[in-house]
Amino acid sequence: MTPFALPALEPFSSLPPPALSSSAYATALNQVQALGGKVSTLRTARDSETAVFWSDFSYTSMPPGHWHLIAEGIAVSQTNSLVDNARLFALLSLAQADTGILCWEAKFRYNLWRPVTAIQRADEDSNPLTHADPMWDHFLSSPPFPAYFSGHSSFSAASAVVLADFYGRDTLPFKASSDSLPGVARDYTSLADCADEVGMSRIYGGIHYSFDNTEGKEVGRKVGNYVSTHFLLPVSALPSVRVSQVRLGTVELTVQGRGTGRLELQVSEDLRTFVPLSSSMFVPGGWRYTDTNANFASKFYRAVETE
Structure with missing residues (x-):
């Protein structure tokens, strides 16, 4: 699919995920196995709430819409003009659209299994540092498409960068609500910190590996920076x-x-x-x-x- 703003996908594409036989893969798998199971002694109550708060399942506004809602609140608090809002939400949509294209291209290029499958079938990965648990289950349901890299992480990083570039700073006070937890709101003072929390939420949910999160944020930041500096300039x-x-x-x-x-x-x-x-x-x-x-x-x- 042709990107909307990027000149081509390749300069912004992700690196491959770690090999299944690598220590980096084992470290990430063991982390999500410990933190993201339906039953976990390491995941705190706050971590569990974080996973649900940012889950953004298909019946919700999903990650791009969640960040649009955040942007709406910030725009009101910053007393944006109509022209400001037209430019801001166009930039946000461009960055999210191209991030989504890159993310789903990578998902089906690398076709990496989700943690729930990887943990249950770890005896097939040729890695002595992983341990199969056929009874392991994720805390939240995994989407029906490959893992690498995280859409939540990439959408969030791209959105946070666009907002920070638009206002000239990352440190903005704002509030976020959640379609998945009606009535619950969280306060933030940093866009990047909020994006980091979204990325970790997918590990707490048992849905993603840490390298899904890390690479997703890297790609999202690159897209957000490019869109902010090359399109719809003031x-x-x-x-x-x-x-x-x-x-x-x-x-x-x-x-x-x-x-x-x-x-x-x-x-x-x-x-x-x-x-x-x-x-x-x-x-x-x-x-x-x-x-x-x-x-x-x-x-x-x-x-x-x-x-």
């Missing part, structure tokens, strides 16, 4: 073209950048196809270009960052 961050002077057949332009990279001046006669006229590195105060073949009534100019 007007104040965009390069501009200003007409300085118009003479017969000649237009003098001033091109102003907002960053430190290279700008390309482009022209179009139909607002659909733009062709380059000139390019320059960032110049304080802008740089000038004279189009000596200008029919001003039928030409449109724009500046774009090329690096």
Whole structure:
């Protein structure tokens, strides 16, 4: 599936999961076996509540919707304008959509079994550090698709990054509620900490390995950062073209950048196809270009960052 914002999947794709015979795999399997079982002496009451709070089963708003609800609350507390909200929720949706594409591509590329199957059949993994328990059951039901990597973790990391980039800081006070635990609310002061909690909730639920969580967050952060810095930039961050002077057949332009990279001046006669006229590195105060073949009534100019 073609991503909405990313230029391609490959630069953002996940690394493979650990081999079943590796110590990293055994460590992760043993952790979820201890913490994520239907009966666990290590999982606390708070951990169990965390698993349910962030479970986001199919009858709920699910992880993307859960983060949209969080974003709604933050937007109200930050007194966003209508334009702010249009931009924020478009960025959030773009990041979540492309994160989902990457996540499900990885799930079916690697086709890694869920912990409940892996633990019950650990005698088949050729790993002396794992121990089969045919009677083991997960605390929460596992979804009917492969494990690696975690959708909850990747959606949460991408959403947290987009929100932090939008407001210019990770430390924002906000409240989260849960469709899975009506009437229960939790208070947070850090978007990243909240995303970390969501990732751990899947281990407490017996649904994911720790490397599902770690890689999911890594991919989500990369997608969130890319979308925030390449799409729907605020007007104040965009390069501009200003007409300085118009003479017969000649237009003098001033091109102003907002960053430190290279700008390309482009022209179009139909607002659909733009062709380059000139390019320059960032110049304080802008740089000038004279189009000596200008029919001003039928030409449109724009500046774009090329690096």
